[in-house]
Amino acid sequence: MEVTHEDFKKVETAINDVKEEGRQxxxxxxxxxxENFGIDWEVDAAVDAFxxxxxxxxxxxxxxxxxxxxxxxxEMRKLLRGISSRTLSDKLTKCAESGLVERIVEDxxxxxxxxxxxxxxxxxxxxxxxxxxxxKIHQDRVVRHSQ
Amino acid sequence: MEVTHEDFKKVETAINDVKEEGRQxxxxxxxxxxENFGIDWEVDAAVDAFxxxxxxxxxxxxxxxxxxxxxxxxEMRKLLRGISSRTLSDKLTKCAESGLVERIVEDxxxxxxxxxxxxxxxxxxxxxxxxxxxxKIHQDRVVRHSQ
DNA sequence: GTATCTAGTGTATAAATTGCACCATAGTGT
DNA sequence: ACACTATGGTGCAATTTATACACTAGATAC
Numbered sequence: 001m002e003v004t005h006e007d008f009k010k011v012e013t014a015i016n017d018v019k020e021e022g023r024q025x026x027x028x029x030x031x032x033x034x035e036n037f038g039i040d041w042e043v044d045a046a047v048d049a050f051x052x053x054x055x056x057x058x059x060x061x062x063x064x065x066x067x068x069x070x071x072x073x074x075e076m077r078k079l080l081r082g083i084s085s086r087t088l089s090d091k092l093t094k095c096a097e098s099g100l101v102e103r104i105v106e107d108x109x110x111x112x113x114x115x116x117x118x119x120x121x122x123x124x125x126x127x128x129x130x131x132x133x134x135x136k137i138h139q140d141r142v143v144r145h146s147q
Numbered sequence: 148m149e150v151t152h153e154d155f156k157k158v159e160t161a162i163n164d165v166k167e168e169g170r171q172x173x174x175x176x177x178x179x180x181x182e183n184f185g186i187d188w189e190v191d192a193a194v195d196a197f198x199x200x201x202x203x204x205x206x207x208x209x210x211x212x213x214x215x216x217x218x219x220x221x222e223m224r225k226l227l228r229g230i231s232s233r234t235l236s237d238k239l240t241k242c243a244e245s246g247l248v249e250r251i252v253e254d255x256x257x258x259x260x261x262x263x264x265x266x267x268x269x270x271x272x273x274x275x276x277x278x279x280x281x282x283k284i285h286q287d288r289v290v291r292h293s294q
Numbered sequence: 295g296t297a298t299c300t301a302g303t304g305t306a307t308a309a310a311t312t313g314c315a316c317c318a319t320a321g322t323g324t
Numbered sequence: 325a326c327a328c329t330a331t332g333g334t335g336c337a338a339t340t341t342a343t344a345c346a347c348t349a350g351a352t353a354c
Contacts (some may be wrong), residue, residue, distance in 0.1 A: 001184045001192075007175050014168040015274070021161040022273030025280045026213075029289075030153050037148045039215045043226045045148075045289075046210040049282035056201050056311075056341095063193040066173075068186045073332050079190045084312045089333060109320040122287065124333030126169030127162070127281055131274040133172045135196035138267070142176075142192075203310095203342075220301050233342050236302055256351040257300030 001142050008144040011133055018130040049097045052098050057083055062100060062117070063132065066125030070104075072115035100124060148289050158280055165277040184255040199245045204230055204238045209247060209264070213272030217251075217263035221232065247271060 003011070029042065053059045057080070064079050065071065071079065077088055092115060095101035100121035104114040119126060136142040150158070176189065200206045204227070211226050218226070223246065224235055239262060242248035247268035251261040264272060283289040 001179055001188070002181060005173070007178075011175055014172050018165050018277065019270060019273040021165050022276030023277050025161050026273070028150070028158055029280075030313085031154075032150060033149060039148070040223050040226065041209050042214045044228070045272050045283055046214060046279050047207045047227065048288070049286065050210065051281050054206055059197050059201055060194045061189075062204065064190050067189045067193060068169055074330090079195065081191070082312090083197055084314090085333065085334085086334095087311055090311090094247065096236065109175050111319080114333060122282065123166060123276055124278065125164040126173070127278040128294050129169030130165065131278075132193050132196050133176075134270065134274055139196065141195070167352080221299095229343095231345085232302065233304085233344085234342055237342090257298090259300060 002145045003142060004145050011137070011142070015130050015134050015137075052094075052100070053101075057087060058095060059128070061088075061091055061095055062121060062125055063128065065101065065115060065117045065126065066129070070114050073115070075114055076115065095121075149292045150289060151292050155289075158284070158289070162277050162281050162284075177219050197294070198243075204234060205242060206275070208235075208238055208242055209268060209272055210266045210275065211274070212248065212262060213269065220262070223262065242268075254265055 033039065033042075038147075053062075060080055061076070064076060068075075068079060073085075073088070073092075076092075077083060078086055080088065083091075092101060092103070096103050096115075099118055102116045102118050102121075104116060106112040106114065133142070154233060180186065180189075200209075207227060207230075215222075215226060220232075220235070220239075222230055223239075224230060227235065230238075239248060239250070243250050243262075246265055248282070249263045249265050249268075251263060253259040253261065280289070
């Protein structure tokens, strides 16, 4: 996808700002490193923080709902090409249990079910956004308009 | 882990700034939505961008090297409590292949191997940092110092 | 000779994921 | 009446991925 010089620059700047915030956060936490809360604790906490994202499809489901807004079951299945309905069903249940996603049933028939990010899920999506943008640029999927 | 009011506020502010950058990036990309680069393309691109992270342990390895700095094989195994040496070996190979991690062999004996983030890996780590911090606060693993 | 340190590999087992058929419910078409 | 559509899933066998744990190699120390 080609974007204007101006927009490319805006995105680049935003990504660089986020890198800087990341650096700052790291530097603050480093100051608390002691015998109780050392590297081991930090790594543990990070692994724990990611435990919900670190199995296949969860992070993709989050990104999909963040990008596409609320969607129904079969719409998601279509967007996430390659996921089986079984896995999608299981993962959505997990996402709902962990408070990232809300499941809204609309009476039918046919009964329709809408999945939507909770505030927590939307926050996570926004925090993930800069990384996605960075990877898109890194993989040349987003390029500066030639000329 | 308890942090001072001041540091807690700094981290909170950084996280909120990142959310705002995420919102801005989203809003820029939304402007390019058309028949060629619609929701489908965006979701595809996001799934693709995450493909390296979306199997177990890859994101944890990245976070570990980001937090702990360069480490040797058995040090990482100790930090990532629960990973098998087989899986760690396979995942490190994948991370190296995808350019996130650098494998540096120091002549022995015994031969020592150091794993270190590449610039690309460090960028990804920094971009991931705010999300990790947000999750740590959300899970009350990082709290404001009482009083 | 035996033990120790390093960074892994081999392999059987367990867990996660997929593919595909299938279910219930109600509406529409012929 | 009968088939076909659409909805959101389940059930289950097969495949892929991860784990546990024994084991390797090369060199030094005891």
